[in-house]
Amino acid sequence: MQSNTQLPEADTRCLKAWAPGALRPILDPAVAEVVYSSPQSLLDMVGRYGSPLNIVWPHILKQNVEALRRVLRAHQVRYDVFYGAKVNKSQALVRAAVEAGIGVDVSSVYEMRDALRAGVDPARLCATGPAKTREFHAELIANAALISVDSAEELTDLEACLHRAAHGSVARVLLRYRPAASSASRFGMGGDELLQCLRQLSEQKHRVAFEGFHFHLGGYGFEPRAQAVRELTRYVETARELGLDPKIIDIGGGLPIRYVDADVYEAFLRAQSGDDYRTGKVPESFYPYGGRMDACEWLDKLLAAPCVDGLSIAGYLNTQQLTLALEPGRSLADQSAVSVFRVTRVKQLASGRPVVFVEGSSFSACETWFASEFLVDPVLISRAAEERAVRAYIAGHSCLDDDVITNRLVAFNTMPQAGDLLVYANTAGYQMDLLENEFHRHPMPRRVAVIYDAAGAPVVSPDDRME
Numbered sequence: 030m031q032s033n034t035q036l037p038e039a040d041t042r043c044l045k046a047w048a049p050g051a052l053r054p055i056l057d058p059a060v061a062e063v064v065y066s067s068p069q070s071l072l073d074m075v076g077r078y079g080s081p082l083n084i085v086w087p088h089i090l091k092q093n094v095e096a097l098r099r100v101l102r103a104h105q106v107r108y109d110v111f112y113g114a115k116v117n118k119s120q121a122l123v124r125a126a127v128e129a130g131i132g133v134d135v136s137s138v139y140e141m142r143d144a145l146r147a148g149v150d151p152a153r154l155c156a157t158g159p160a161k162t163r164e165f166h167a168e169l170i171a172n173a174a175l176i177s178v179d180s181a182e183e184l185t186d187l188e189a190c191l192h193r194a195a196h197g198s199v200a201r202v203l204l205r206y207r208p209a210a211s212s213a214s215r216f217g218m219g220g221d222e223l224l225q226c227l228r229q230l231s232e233q234k235h236r237v238a239f240e241g242f243h244f245h246l247g248g249y250g251f252e253p254r255a256q257a258v259r260e261l262t263r264y265v266e267t268a269r270e271l272g273l274d275p276k277i278i279d280i281g282g283g284l285p286i287r288y289v290d291a292d293v294y295e296a297f298l299r300a301q302s303g304d305d306y307r308t309g310k311v312p313e314s315f316y317p318y319g320g321r322m323d324a325c326e327w328l329d330k331l332l333a334a335p336c337v338d339g340l341s342i343a344g345y346l347n348t349q350q351l352t353l354a355l356e357p358g359r360s361l362a363d364q365s366a367v368s369v370f371r372v373t374r375v376k377q378l379a380s381g382r383p384v385v386f387v388e389g390s391s392f393s394a395c396e397t398w399f400a401s402e403f404l405v406d407p408v409l410i411s412r413a414a415e416e417r418a419v420r421a422y423i424a425g426h427s428c429l430d431d432d433v434i435t436n437r438l439v440a441f442n443t444m445p446q447a448g449d450l451l452v453y454a455n456t457a458g459y460q461m462d463l464l465e466n467e468f469h470r471h472p473m474p475r476r477v478a479v480i481y482d483a484a485g486a487p488v489v490s491p492d493d494r495m496e
């Protein structure tokens with residue numbers, strides 16, 4: 030019989046997940062179970078599918094839908110949630126949204142076709158974006174989907190499209206408003222243009238069905254959204270005076286999520302300096318990784334915020350019989366995926382510091398390309414035995430000097446080694462696949478989905494082959 034001591038060393042040493050000491054990621058229990066209790070399964074998956082590997086848990090999106098629903102029900106508003114599919118290319122997440130009974134916010138003909146393949150009711154599609162193509166308009170009209178019209182120019186194009194469409198076709202539209210505080214934005218319409226469109230729509234009700242107003246703002250505050258709703262109240266009145274029947278106010282996305290503990294995060298921000306970065310510079314902006322408010326608290330505050338005539342936003346929507354539509358992307362994908370990179374090599378630099386090279390690139394973890402950084406530390410899965418504090422930045426496998434997963438010197442509790450894994454948590458929201466490509470002819474990173482069978486056992490299957 031072969032004794033353990035004759036097996037290769039890598040097989041005998043204990044594989045362990047080393048939780049980061051500083052910016053430790055918040056993990057959904059299902060994800061934590063895999064990362065901390067079953068790290069070997071991650072090693073096996075990366076062995077099978079390659080590095081980097083994106084792993085998606087679709088049931089978590091459904092949990093997020095339910096959590097938002099509880100807030101909406103508590104305020105007794107009529108609501109319609111559309112999953113902002115742009116946040117991630119996973120078809121399994123789109124399917125989860127449809128199975129959770131919500132609609133899908135689509136920004137291209139391809140996202141729209143994904144959602145239709147996932148079985149969405151076409152009437153529960155909402156198309157946003159300022160540059161929809163003729164083909165996209167035509168398919169939206171054919172599917173009787175809701176179209177957020179971004180400009181008077183788009184309305185003209187849509188009307189032209191209706192002339193080419195099947196007899197009797199009707200376009201269902203929202204008008205996208207550009208709130209006063211965003212006057213320089215290229216998205217949406219200011220007051221005059223909005224009025225012009227409303228007048229136009231009041232004259233062609235048989236071909237274009239006006240259903241209400243839309244906006245989407247950058248940033249994550251609820252107050253600018255509350256202000257935008259206040260501004261829209263006068264256009265709701267005007268629309269009615271023109272004989273139109275607005276039914277929806279769609280407030281877009283931008284609900285914040287929390288990646289790390291808020292106190293830890295704030296302490297980290299206060300303490301960090303250029304010495305913590307290989308560039309010697311602290312980036313100017315970060316996603317609010319440790320924000321005080323999560324998506325549900327945010328929505329609750331928005332609905333309770335003052336609107337007009339002494340009413341809260343919820344009170345206003347209810348007295349006006351308006352439906353609140355939302356298009357959350359990041360907040361519905363919260364916690365639903367991780368990205369796992371295998372360590373290729375650790376190299377000592379002239380500075381005396383190590384750099385950790387991984388199989389994969391910053392295109393699969395794209396914060397540095399936006400002059401920002403992950404302020405969430407990766408969990409190290411390693412067979413290392415001894416504790417040893419070490420700080421290192423993490424580099425991708427390309428020849429670009431800027432290809433770094435993080436410029437920040439990440440504090441490890443042990444020295445990473447070739448073959449170890451770095452698990453970046455909660456990457457579903459715009460991070461894992463926004464910029465991915467085949468640079469250097471590396472194949473596209475794979476994505477797998479974890480679902481659970483009737484006995485509760487995890488079943489892993491590919492989630493990256495689009496028809």
Ligand SMILES: Cc1ncc(COP(=O)(O)O)c(C=O)c1O
Pocket residue numbers: 113116134157158245281282283284356357358359360
């Ligand atoms: C029109 C529109 N709706 C919804 C979203 C989703 O935003 P988030 O992922 O921040 O919720 C976006 C994001 O850019 C958007 O442009």
